[in-house]
Amino acid sequence: MTSKARRSVANVAVDRRNFLRGAGAVMGLPWLEAMTSTALAAPAVAAPATPTRMAFIFFANGAIMPDWRPKGTGSDFELSKTLQPLAPVKDDCLFLSGLTHDKARANGDGGGDHARNSASFLTASQPRKTGGADIFVGTSVDQVAAAKLGAQTHLPSLEIGIEAGRKAGVCDSGYSCAYQSNISWKSPNQPMAKEIRPKLAFERLFGTSVTDVKKRQERDFYRTSILDLVSEDANRLKGKLGTTDRQKLDEYFTSVREIEQRIGRETPKKNVVPPDFDVPEGVPAEMSSHIQLMYDILLLAFQTDTTRVATYMLADGGSNRTYSNIGVKGAHHQLSHHRDDEDKVASLQKIDQYLVTEFSRFVQKLKTIPEGEGTLLDNCMILYGSGISDANRHQHHDLPIVVAGNGSGTIKSGRHLEYEKETPMANLYLSMLDRVGCPIEKFGDSTGRLSNLS
Numbered sequence: 001m002t003s004k005a006r007r008s009v010a011n012v013a014v015d016r017r018n019f020l021r022g023a024g025a026v027m028g029l030p031w032l033e034a035m036t037s038t039a040l041a042a043p044a045v046a047a048p049a050t051p052t053r054m055a056f057i058f059f060a061n062g063a064i065m066p067d068w069r070p071k072g073t074g075s076d077f078e079l080s081k082t083l084q085p086l087a088p089v090k091d092d093c094l095f096l097s098g099l100t101h102d103k104a105r106a107n108g109d110g111g112g113d114h115a116r117n118s119a120s121f122l123t124a125s126q127p128r129k130t131g132g133a134d135i136f137v138g139t140s141v142d143q144v145a146a147a148k149l150g151a152q153t154h155l156p157s158l159e160i161g162i163e164a165g166r167k168a169g170v171c172d173s174g175y176s177c178a179y180q181s182n183i184s185w186k187s188p189n190q191p192m193a194k195e196i197r198p199k200l201a202f203e204r205l206f207g208t209s210v211t212d213v214k215k216r217q218e219r220d221f222y223r224t225s226i227l228d229l230v231s232e233d234a235n236r237l238k239g240k241l242g243t244t245d246r247q248k249l250d251e252y253f254t255s256v257r258e259i260e261q262r263i264g265r266e267t268p269k270k271n272v273v274p275p276d277f278d279v280p281e282g283v284p285a286e287m288s289s290h291i292q293l294m295y296d297i298l299l300l301a302f303q304t305d306t307t308r309v310a311t312y313m314l315a316d317g318g319s320n321r322t323y324s325n326i327g328v329k330g331a332h333h334q335l336s337h338h339r340d341d342e343d344k345v346a347s348l349q350k351i352d353q354y355l356v357t358e359f360s361r362f363v364q365k366l367k368t369i370p371e372g373e374g375t376l377l378d379n380c381m382i383l384y385g386s387g388i389s390d391a392n393r394h395q396h397h398d399l400p401i402v403v404a405g406n407g408s409g410t411i412k413s414g415r416h417l418e419y420e421k422e423t424p425m426a427n428l429y430l431s432m433l434d435r436v437g438c439p440i441e442k443f444g445d446s447t448g449r450l451s452n453l454s
Contacts, residue, residue, distance in 0.1 A: 029237075030252045030303045030369070032245045050372035051152075052408040052436050053308045053380045055298065056142055057359065058121055058183050060114075060315040061336040062388035063400040064349045070095050070416040077416040082349060085357040088364055089404065091414035092377055094453070096401040098419035099428060102445055103127075104387045104396040111173035113394040114318030114333070117387030119179035122311065124426035124444020125188070127179050131170035135178050138444060140185040141429040143192065146309045148438045154306045159184045160201050160294050161194035161313035162287075163321065172318055180317035194313055197283055198293045202259065205297065205306050248370075252303065259296055262289075287325050288358070295362040303369055303376055308436065314355060317387075326354045336391035359384050363404045380405035381432055399425065407435040411453050419450070 063082065071078040077095070079087055086093055103120040104113065109129045119127040125138025142157055150156025165181030172180055182191035195201040234253070238246055284290040294312065301307050315321055320333040328335075328347045335351075338344035366377035385401040388394065398421075406413045426446035431453055433440060 029305075030248060030371075032241065032248060034241055034245050050379045050408065051305055051308055052410075053302045053310075054142070054145060054432060054436050055302070055310040055312065055380065055382045056122055056183065057312045057382065057384045058118065058314060059355050059384070059386050060118070060317055060319040060388075061332055061348075062386050062391035062395075063352045064345055065389050065398065065400065067349045068352065068400050069097060073416050073418050075415050082352045082356055083402070085353065085360040086363070086402070089360060089367060089377075092363065092367060092404060092406070094403040094411060094413050095416040096403065096419065096428070097398060097416065098421060098423050099399050099401055099425045100397040100422050101387045101399065101425050102396070102422070112175045113172075113388065113396070115172035115175035115179040117396065118181075118183055118313075118317030119175075120444075121183045121387040122429075123185055124424065124429065124446065127175065129174055131174055131176050134189075135176050135191075136188045137179065137185060138188050140183065140192075140311075141433065141443060142184050142309050142311050143186050144440065144443070145433060145436055145438045149308050149436060153308055155204070155301070156307065157184070157192070157309040157311070158201075158204070158298065158301050158307045159192045159194040159311050160298065161196045161316075162290055162294065163313070163316045163319060164196050165316040167193075181313075183313055184311045192311075194311070196294075198262075198290070198297060201294065201297050205301055205304070255296075256300065259293070259300065262293055287323070291358050292361065295358065296365075299362065299365055299369075299376075302366075302380065303371075323351050323354065326350055333391075338392050340392075356384075359402075359404075366405070377405050379408045381407045381411065381435065383428075383432070397422065401425075401428075403428075407432075410435045417452055423447075423450070 067081045068083065070080050070083060079090060083095070101117065101120050101124065103124055103126040104117040106113070106116075107126060109116075109126075112129065116127055119125075119137045122140035122142055123138035124141075127137040128135065130136075146157035163181075166177035167181065169177050171177035178191050182194065184192035184194070186192050195204060234249070238249060241249065284293060291314065298310055298312060301310060315332070318333050320331040322328070322331050328350055330344070330347060332348075332351060335344050335348050338348060363377060363382065366380060366382075367375050369376040371379055382404040383401065384404065385399055387399065388396060389398050389400060403411065403413075405411070424445050424447055426444035427448055427450040429443050430440065430446050430448070431450045433443070434449070
């Protein structure tokens with residue numbers, strides 16, 4: 001290492017698991033060169049590897065598959081019309097065809113494909129058909145990882161979404177609403193509730209100690225920044241860092257402040273002292289703002305290593321949300337039963353491409369953040385997909401699946417892989433668990449590891 005390089009590194013090592021603290025707030029740190037600076041004092045000791053993160057992003061009602069499926073296989077393939085927004089990160093993504101969720105099928109239970117597709121998406125298990133309290137499906141892959149990795153981070157896992165969904169009652173052909181509203185399951189009968197309000201998701205990352213309602217209301221009223229709360233700790237740390245790390249920290253603080261300001265713009269301002277009761281938290285009125293803000297909070301969670309496991313529901317199973325923001329008339333679920341109506345098919349493809357565009361924005365941002373010898377994206381596996389392929393026919397084979405990132409060099413991206421018919425999606429999950437250091441013998445209806453990923 002040259003003397004010039006040495007000057008950009010801190011004089012003292014910084015533990016990767018360090019947090020900035022102050023006034024009830026806890027804030028993680030991005031990857032810094034100082035986190036490998038022990039190599040300066042002991043050249044024979046290898047620098048610690050960067051952590052691998054894993055996220056699962058779910059979209060509802062399948063896709064128009066002729067416009068989704070890439071053309072060609074291996075590295076010699078072309079992006080489809082719907083996947084075209086991923087062109088800037090094509091070489092950072094793996095496109096998978098042929099995977100199946102058999103447990104999303106009826107298998108003797110009759111109707112309810114939308115409830116089953118979300119419930120089985122990360123569990124690869126058949127949900128018990130019930131509208132009562134005896135729900136039962138299986139532990140989801142994210143929670144298998146969280147159980148082992150959670151002790152290494154501030155939060156074991158993060159669950160976010162866009163639609164609140166119903167938490168009780170029957171939503172789809174005799175299935176509990178819990179199945180449609182959740183993809184993350186801590187145990188077979190315990191779903192992990194998602195947070196749809198950006199402000200509370202942000203506080204889950206950085207302000208978990210502020211639990212007293214009145215104190216939280218007062219903090220909201222005066223609009224105290226998380227950066228102000230941890231400023232003393234931050235300034236102490238910056239004094240120990242080299243030029244490059246101080247710049248990285250400043251860029252990170254700028255992104256945090258920007259998200260806080262966006263949250264502030266979406267939160268009604270209080271002009272009087274808050275009363276002594278909990279004020280309901282709102283969500284952005286504009287859908288794109290909501291989707292992007294939650295993606296950015298997920299990015300911060302991974303950048304700071306606050307968690308290494310996350311799920312994000314862009315909609316609940318069978319969502320009937322409208323997409324007037326992109327000029328689509330009609331509700332999503334109703335449109336998905338298109339019966340080959342050209343106008344409905346065109347509207348659905350437009351929704352598919354819009355959601356892929358927002359996903360691509362997120363992936364491109366991950367790629368701009370340096371970490372270790374590569375980027376934050378390099379150290380991630382971000383699965384984007386649905387438990388339905390053709391919603392018109394309620395099909396659960398040949399699912400629309402993309403994995404962004406190369407899992408810290410363990411995945412060869414920039415390819416389209418086609419698998420044999422009826423290959424379980426759970427085989428992919430086994431392979432992903434291996435790559436985050438959580439190997440298990442079987443998951444859901446798996447039949448083995450997924451081949452040809454590396």
